[in-house]
Amino acid sequence: MTKVPPLLHDLPEAEDERGFFADQPARRPKAKAERAPAPSPDRPAAEAHYHGHRDRLRARYRENGDTALADYELLELLLFRLIPRRDTKPIAKALLDRFGTLSGVLGAPIGLLTEVKGVGEAVALDLKLTATIAHRMLKSELKGKTVLSSWSQVIDYCHAAMAHETREQFRILFLDKRNALIADEVQQTGTVDHTPVYPREVVRRALELSATAIILVHNHPSGDPTPSRADIDMTKTIVETAKPLGVTVHDHIIIGREGHASLKGLRLM
Structure with a gap:
């Protein structure tokens, strides 16, 4: 019997990119004259640089559909939901570099997906879920x-x-x-x-x-x-x-x- 990977809510936070920032210590209130500290991997800026990029990418997709976006940008749009607090452009490009095409990314086994930096088991499982939905859609078009x-x-x-x-x-x-x-x-x-x-x-x-x-x-x-x-x-x-x-x-x-x-x-x- 094929072993089913654990569901997202069963994964420890250490294994899930989406819990990356969950245990960060609360920041003390800033004094009025205190300058905001420079952002770092352990202390992301309140308005990270990729927030505006995400909004622009969503707007392009909403107004022009998929034809306005490159393959890595479509993959970025999907990864926005899966990894909400990280810049997903490098991850999208790394996946395409490794597997060649969008089809190759979604068709790759979970074990190989998790070898790409930034992709944990939960995200790999969600990518496979997306592939399964696409397969079912194609199959439903054939039925009957x-x-x-x-x-x-x-x-x-x-x-x-x-x-x-x-x-x-x-x-x-x-x-x-x-x-x-x-x-x-x-x-x-x-x-x-x-x-x-x-x-x-x-x-x-x-x-x-x-x-x-x-x-x-x-x-x-x-x-x-x-x-x-x-x-x-x-x-x-x-x-x-x-x-x-x-x-x-x-x-x-x-x-x-x-x-x-x-x-x-x-x-x-």
Whole structure:
């Protein structure tokens, strides 16, 4: 069973960036003529320099939408909520430097996210929650639709769900007689370059769901979606096992960070 990271309110304050300033000693009242001390990491200014920046960034987004903002600025907007009392621009840029793209940041495992300075477990968990919401949104767009006429949405969904996984996953989209999506299930999770697949189990599950067609999907953590000989042979075995039982295999899609490959499009099935 996958271990679920602790909820935010269960984390000790030392592990949560949002509690960073919680235990700072109260400041004594200033005398009228006393000058305000210079801000420091342990004594932030009442009006930190990034407050105005946050207001300006929010205003740009409100007035012009996401097209007015760079990727690191969109990530900043999200981090404002997660880390309210720190300058989040350096953290946003560090995340993009480490993982390359917004998709890479949201798709990264929690353990790798927390290796970036300024990102604790609570913030990493919230970033993953954002990714999960995005995946569910894409999946809801597919539910009940004729999948073969919404192919770009299928690819977008599979890419969002699998492209940045660090281990291979074998996923199946189960379709009814109208080729509408019945279910989407991860059947197996393997290593960085191999996932065991059992053709009889694939077909058995299709029959349990009364599916008349399936689409096979798996990812290549290396990033290169080029199908291997093992991918081609496994696909042919599933097609041969499913056909006598009235289950059609429409395609086998391989997802990589650099794109995707369709075995049907490549005439390999």
